[in-house]
Amino acid sequence: MPRQRRLRKVVAPPKFKGFKPYGTSNSSATAIELLYEEYEALKLADYDMMNHKEASELMNVSRATFARIYESARRKMAQALVETREIKTVYGNAEMDxxxxxxxxxxxxxxxxxxxxxxxxxxxxxxxxxxxxxxx
Ligand SMILES: [Zn+2]
Known part of the structure; x- marks a missing residue:
């Protein structure tokens, strides 16, 4: 049974299309694709300092789903930094009002x-x- 993908509420899209590292020779590496909902989860938890319960309610997902999106976002950011890869924002499963x-x-x-x-x-x-x- 394919799992039904529920849309995740995102208040506003990221204010950029992507990020590029500089001072590195690793320019041929493929970009990391950061989903809108991953950006939103990172923003709510680490920038707005919301707890996971509040953040998951705002995004209209369960706490478990929120935790998964958030972990994925952090993993991607860490990968981008360590592997000096570009970050590209992509729409994903976001829902915007x-x-x-x-x-x-x-x-x-x-x-x-x-x-x-x-x-x-x-x-x-x-x-x-x-x-x-x-x-x-
Ligand atoms: Zn214009």
């Missing part, structure tokens, strides 16, 4: 109601925008 978009010109991240159906950046009016839901 609002539809987030990224402007490829001014790099703003902004929300847009589904009903708006506009395809321009809220800040610079560029049409070079992408949805953060479907792309990496």
């Amino acid at each position: 609002e539809s987030w978009h990224l402007c490829n010109d001014c790099h703003a991240r902004f929300t847009m109601p589904e009903s708006a159906k506009k395809d321009t950046c809220a800040l610079c009016s560029s049409t070079n925008i992408e949805s953060l839901k479907t792309t990496n």
Whole structure:
């Protein structure tokens, strides 16, 4: 029986597409893919200093699932540091209340109601925008 994947609530997408190490010769290593929900778990537990119970409720997952996501996030961050690999954020199983978009010109991240159906950046009016839901 395939396990049903429940979506994990993420308040906002990461404010970056990725991180690159510098001062290293290991530039050919493949990037580590950090899922949005892993970023969120790390943020809630280690940045917002929430306990796992609060954090799991916020993300709408069980404590066991939260612990697993959090462990995976920490493992990936450690791997990225030790192996000097790039970090790339990818959508994963995240669920966001609002539809987030990224402007490829001014790099703003902004929300847009589904009903708006506009395809321009809220800040610079560029049409070079992408949805953060479907792309990496
Ligand atoms: Zn813009």
